Amino acid sequence: APVSTPTPAVPASAGTTAKGDRIKASPLAKRLAAERGIDLSAISGTGPGGRIVKDDLDGAPAGAAAPAAAPSAAAPAATAAASASAPAAAGPIPDFGIPHADTKLSGMRKTIARRLTQSMQEAPHIYLTVDIRLDALLKLRGELNASLESRGVKLSVNDMLIKALAVALERVPACNVSFGGDVMRQYSRADISVAVSIPGGLITPIITDAGGKSMSKISTEMAELAAKAKEGKLQPSEYQGGTASISNMGMMGIKQFTAVINPPQAMIMAIGAGEKRPYVVDDALAIATVMSATGSFDHRAIDGADGALLMKTFKELVESPLGLVA
Structure with missing residues (x-):
């Protein structure tokens, strides 16, 4: 004989009697009965046609409330996994009653926020610092500027450091790269993006082939690019691209800092202030002008040993700068 499948019992509080007769009750009465665990079949209604209303539930004996439906096990697990993996999005700022003024973000500031967030989320940064x-x-800068004065050129320390970074990248090509998921792009020249602060944001005009240019040429181009950047006249080709970046905050007295990589580049050099410090010179303690430089490297593309070699090479070039004019 076929096995019959029993029909699940329906509690009377769900709206029917044990005999299957439908109970007349208002929607509110049904909801309150379900919350309080009250059996509606045991209550006489005083509403029209014997309908049970809210007042009929007062004083009625409460029972065990019906259990809420158990959620699917897979749903909360999937939700938890998604919450754990999804980055927290910046939302409205809570109002704590502090006097304030809100300014709508410019397109430039939105782009900066998006790209820096992308960089920190996607590129595992490794930081290497050297004192130079x-x-x-x-x-050397003083001597070169004396000879360049008649040409109206005045080298800055940053001009010389741009050249030093470019030459270092040429000597350590493993750091002059970009990570592309399933490919590594190796650059055959060093184009240095230079961070320039402008009203409302930051932009990085590029000195192309900085390793192949004289420092006087770098100085002239940098002055022109910085002026155009502050006037908002840079062409896209003058700030899009670059193989590595340099950011110098030494002129503001910052001793040391770490910079965020500018994607799709794989490294950026952060330059601190040159200052008088106790320093060992020829095995004797002396006072020297020393700066701290910190390289940020995308560890997907650049191994620590290669990054360390670049920092070592950069330090040697700056400390023995005649190699920059050879």
Whole structure:
């Protein structure tokens, strides 16, 4: 004989009697009965046609409330996994009653926020710092500026550091790369993006083939690009691209900092202030002008040893700067 499948019992509080007769009750009465665990079949209604209303539930004996439907196990697990993996989005700022003024973000600031967030989320940053003695570089700069004065050129320390980074990248090509998911792009020249602060944001005009240019040429181009950047006249080709970046906050007295990589580049050099410090020179303690430089590297593309070699090479070039004019 076929096995019959029993019909699940329906509790009377759901709206029927044990005999299957439908109970007349208002929607509110049904909801309150379900919440309080009251059996509606045991209550006489005082509403029209014997309909049970809210007042009929007062004083009625409460029972065990019907259990809520159990959610699917897969749904909360999927939701939890999604919440854990999804980055927290910036939402409205809570109002704590502090006097304030809100300014709508410019397109530039939105782009900066998006790209820096992307960089920190996608590129595992590794930071390497070296202390560099600047005395020889400063001496050479003074001599070069004396000879360039008639041409109206005045080298800045940053101009010389741009050249040093470019030459270092040429000597350590493993750091002059971009990570592309399933490909690694190796660049055959060093185009240096230089961070320039402008009203409302930051932009990075590019010195193309900085390793192949004289420092006087770099100085002239940098002055022109910085002026155009502050006037908002840079062409896209003048700030889009680059193989590595340099950011110098030394002129503002910042001793040391770490910079966020500018994607799709794989490294950026952060330059701190040159300052007088106790320093060991020829095995003797002396006072020297020293700056701290920190390289940020995309560890997907650049191994720590290669990053360390680049920092070592950069330090050697700055401390023995005649190699920059050879």
